[in-house]
Amino acid sequence: MNEKAANDACIMIVEDEPKLAALLADYLHASGFRTSIVGNGLDVIPAIKAAPPDLVLLDLMLPGRDGTEICRELRGFSHVPVIMVTAKVEEIDRLLGLEIGADDYICKPFSPREVVARVQALLRRAAYNHDKPAPASSLVMNEDTHEATFKGQPLDLTPVEFRLLQALYQNPGRVFSREQLMGKAYSDYRIVTDRTVDTHIKNLRRKLDQVSPDYELIRSIYGLGYKFEQQP
Template identity: 80%
Template sequence: MRSACIMIVEDEPKLAALMADYLHAGGYDTTVIANGLDVIPSIKASMPDLVLLDLMLPGRDGIDICKELRSFSHVPVIMVTARVEEIDRLLGLEIGADDYVCKPFSPREMVARVAAMLRRANYVKQDSAPAAGLSMDEDKHEAALNGQPLDLTPVEFRLLKTLYDNPGRVFSRDQLIGKAYADYRVVTDRTVDTHIKNLRRKLDLASPHHELIHSIYGVGYRFDA
């Protein structure tokens, strides 16, 4: 079972290193981003399980980042801020953050907040689990819906597995490209749309009139039961 990956967005090197050390001790993998301009591309490329997002960053502030992030992802976000005024706290939550910690903070408290947020996110994921009729065997590279085998290409299998493992989560086309093509080849959005169209057709043959993959206009796709 893989460890959850936590993205630390913090421009103070010593604090970022301290946060990473405590999270590693808690059993998590981490990546560290120091510049606000790098955050969105990094999230789209790596899809972390949770983001610790500093409010004040060079290049782009945390509020602006969180607003854009919420346009394509529901990844849990814990805002980290030294600005303790109530309006800042409210604003941080209203723009899509799930929680916040105020500097200076106890590293142990931070790890506890991360653990609680991941448990909550996992509960929601399980509560909206995908249709029981769909089964996927990654080792054998086989998938079946309602007992009927799905003749999927390797790319279609990886796309479906990504969506199936994250019910209700919206994936952008760039994120799906990163999951479907391990060799990082240049692929257009239209290519992803074509794969999704073919995947939908095969799912529909096995379970007519039950749309499992939904298009989110201007954003991407999500899997629903």
């Protein structure tokens, strides 16, 4: 990312501790970034929609609304880079699994210089990906409406199919066992068989194939489960 791009970038700091938010803003300003600060979880999504930032530093524990809920909703309409900030060490595995759509995480207490370095690195990656051609798969999922489009064509998905595809799509390359996919698909923790998951996957593949029959987006991994692969 060049110097001009860095100077043009705006970082939204979502942090309910005013002193910490101000400290982060000072360090980011010193590195050439513009900043905005939001202290209440309920205000984050409206603020992002009103003035989209180039990156969001999102605290996990916020008044009004939890950071994980915010990140999930955000991913329904935006691909803005998100660095999740957490003081809960036990949350790290889940964050690293990208189950909530975060691009990176950092644990409190942290060095403000490290935060700036993470911001710069993530923006460089985002700029590189933006300059590349869009993936041919062009799968877009909206969690708010439970609607999905593939190469501009709407997919007629059931709620279970949507949740299965979303879990796979948000974690490209990650192999999910059938048991893990059951947990993603059924929020009421009902007991279903492996064959039920296989049937849903078969239906998903059929609907994707109707749009693009020349590539297998959902791959079976023998003895393990399924994974999502972006079309090259």
